[in-house]
Amino acid sequence: MDLRDFIALCEKENDLKRITAEVDWDLEMTHISKMIEEKDGRAVLFENVKGHKGSVFFGAYSSTKRLAMALGKPPHLSMTELSHEWMKMSIGEVTRAKEVKDGPIFENIIEEDAVNVNELPSPKFYDKDGGRFIGTACFMVVKDPETNEINLGTYRSQVLDDKTVGAQILKGKRGDRILQKYRKAGKKMPICLVVGCDPLLMLAGSAMVENASEYDVVGTLRGEPVEIVEAQLTGLPIPATAEIVLEGYIDGDNLRPEGPFGEYTGFYTDELYKTIKKPAIDVKRIYHRNDPILLAASVGRPVNDNHMMLAFVRNATLWTELTRMGMRGIQSVYMPPEACGRFWAIVSVKQMYPGHSNQIAAAVIASHTCTYGLKGLIIVDDDIRADDLPRVWWALATRYDPLRGTQIINRGRSTPLDPALSHDDNKLITSRIIMDATFPFEWEEKPVQVKMTDEVLDRIKDRWEELGLD
Ligand SMILES: Cc1cc2nc3c(=O)[nH]c(=O)nc-3n(C[C@H](O)[C@H](O)[C@H](O)COP(=O)(O)O)c2cc1C
Numbered sequence: 167m168d169l170r171d172f173i174a175l176c177e178k179e180n181d182l183k184r185i186t187a188e189v190d191w192d193l194e195m196t197h198i199s200k201m202i203e204e205k206d207g208r209a210v211l212f213e214n215v216k217g218h219k220g221s222v223f224f225g226a227y228s229s230t231k232r233l234a235m236a237l238g239k240p241p242h243l244s245m246t247e248l249s250h251e252w253m254k255m256s257i258g259e260v261t262r263a264k265e266v267k268d269g270p271i272f273e274n275i276i277e278e279d280a281v282n283v284n285e286l287p288s289p290k291f292y293d294k295d296g297g298r299f300i301g302t303a304c305f306m307v308v309k310d311p312e313t314n315e316i317n318l319g320t321y322r323s324q325v326l327d328d329k330t331v332g333a334q335i336l337k338g339k340r341g342d343r344i345l346q347k348y349r350k351a352g353k354k355m356p357i358c359l360v361v362g363c364d365p366l367l368m369l370a371g372s373a374m375v376e377n378a379s380e381y382d383v384v385g386t387l388r389g390e391p392v393e394i395v396e397a398q399l400t401g402l403p404i405p406a407t408a409e410i411v412l413e414g415y416i417d418g419d420n421l422r423p424e425g426p427f428g429e430y431t432g433f434y435t436d437e438l439y440k441t442i443k444k445p446a447i448d449v450k451r452i453y454h455r456n457d458p459i460l461l462a463a464s465v466g467r468p469v470n471d472n473h474m475m476l477a478f479v480r481n482a483t484l485w486t487e488l489t490r491m492g493m494r495g496i497q498s499v500y501m502p503p504e505a506c507g508r509f510w511a512i513v514s515v516k517q518m519y520p521g522h523s524n525q526i527a528a529a530v531i532a533s534h535t536c537t538y539g540l541k542g543l544i545i546v547d548d549d550i551r552a553d554d555l556p557r558v559w560w561a562l563a564t565r566y567d568p569l570r571g572t573q574i575i576n577r578g579r580s581t582p583l584d585p586a587l588s589h590d591d592n593k594l595i596t597s598r599i600i601m602d603a604t605f606p607f608e609w610e611e612k613p614v615q616v617k618m619t620d621e622v623l624d625r626i627k628d629r630w631e632e633l634g635l636d
């Protein structure tokens with residue numbers, strides 16, 4: 167699968183809007199796609215961007231149906247069901263990436279002096295943004311200089327000038343830890359920035375994967391290897407059918423101002439943070455397919471593209487981790503997109519022993535997925551699905567006793583993009599709350615639920631027409 171296959175699939179499913187009229191990269195594309203996203207939910211392909219060649223594709227991830235299509239699953243599955251599918255596939259046998267000699271990504275090669283990132287149709291999203299962002303649904307490929315592991319990571323990327331692209335690799339991310347290794351060795355980090363490819367690859371780039379390459383994660387999920395080719399300067403593996411790849415180097419000692427950007431929290435990160443400098447890519451080459459398609463994701467206040475992908479990927483990797491940790495009784499896991507896809511988690515559990523719900527809560531807090539940013543966790547009994555929010559509220563109303571069911575974790579890793587954090591702690595540490603909305607396993611007599619009588623229901627169903635009901 168590549169991006170073109172995915173767009174064709176959207177078209178077949180009547181899930182695509184092609185816009186052939188001329189639109190401006192300056193706010194117009196993002197505003198149109200946001201309006202469409204809120205009204206009829208289709209993905210949008212802008213085929214005529216003022217003053218630019220190539221197209222821009224928005225909304226690949228903004229509906230559950232398209233998340234299912236990206237994963238190659240039936241379109242009716244819910245986000246939680248899709249996460250379950252991901253979990254089941256990812257604990258299976260690993261399918262490693264396959265090297266190929268050539269690919270359509272090398273149809274056009276732009277080198278050194280001819281490099282001009284501004285020729286690509288990167289959108290400007292919001293009026294207060296610091297510029298145009300080429301990378302929103304992108305990923306960066308790097309190689310760990312000590313272990314030789316290939317790491318993919320999604321970091322938003324701003325066009326700083328014709329040959330420089332800022333990359334917001336936040337402190338402590340796997341990408342940052344690798345960059346620091348190069349910096350300490352006095353070397354620049356070779357990178358490839360992939361903008362447009364199989365949409366599942368980009369999703370994996372935004373997942374918190376450790377000790378593995380995301381190429382292998384995607385191969386395992388697809389059940390067939392990702393085809394990769396070596397980029398010509400750095401030798402880094404890039405998808406053979408990617409649309410656009412920027413190749414270059416990041417000097418960890420030469421940071422540049424970047425942003426501001428209308429974040430996925432729905433807020434701008436404050437003035438103080440804005441002045442912090444970030445890594446920047448010195449772009450040496452641009453590879454692109456003929457008539458390249460730039461993959462973009464809308465951001466800002468939830469819910470849109472960004473929150474759907476964050477929620478889905480975290481939902482899936484949290485469930486995978488809990489399974490790998492040997493947690494039993496998990497009925498379902500959900501990270502609501504409305505909570506920006508990462509700040510709250512809900513887990514439904516069939517308890518089997520006293521303290522089981524507490525063990526699950528501790529495992530969620532300990533998981534790699536939830537180390538980053540999680541503020542709240544709600545545990546419910548297995549008669550309630552984690553994604554059935556009205557019933558989750560019912561559990562909070564009827565099974566949750568704040569004194570018995572609350573635990574506050576004082577300190578955990580967070581994101582500087584969280585508007586609720588103060589500057590005093592550099593915005594890197596958050597507290598977390600566990601709300602256990604289950605009846606304790608050890609209660610000998612549990613409250614009895616109100617239920618309808620099956621026998622009567624069956625009888626009524628048979629008489630439905632007679633009763634004059636549809
Ligand atoms: C659309 C989107 C944009 C993101 N932007 C950033 C970003 O600018 N900086 C960042 O550190 N993480 C960002 N993330 C989250 C990272 O992709 C995620 O933490 C991932 O694990 C980073 O890769 P790494 O673990 O290999 O460093 C973004 C995620 C998504 C879905």
Ligand SMILES: [Mn+2]
Nearest residue numbers: 317318319375
């Ligand atoms: Mn990674």
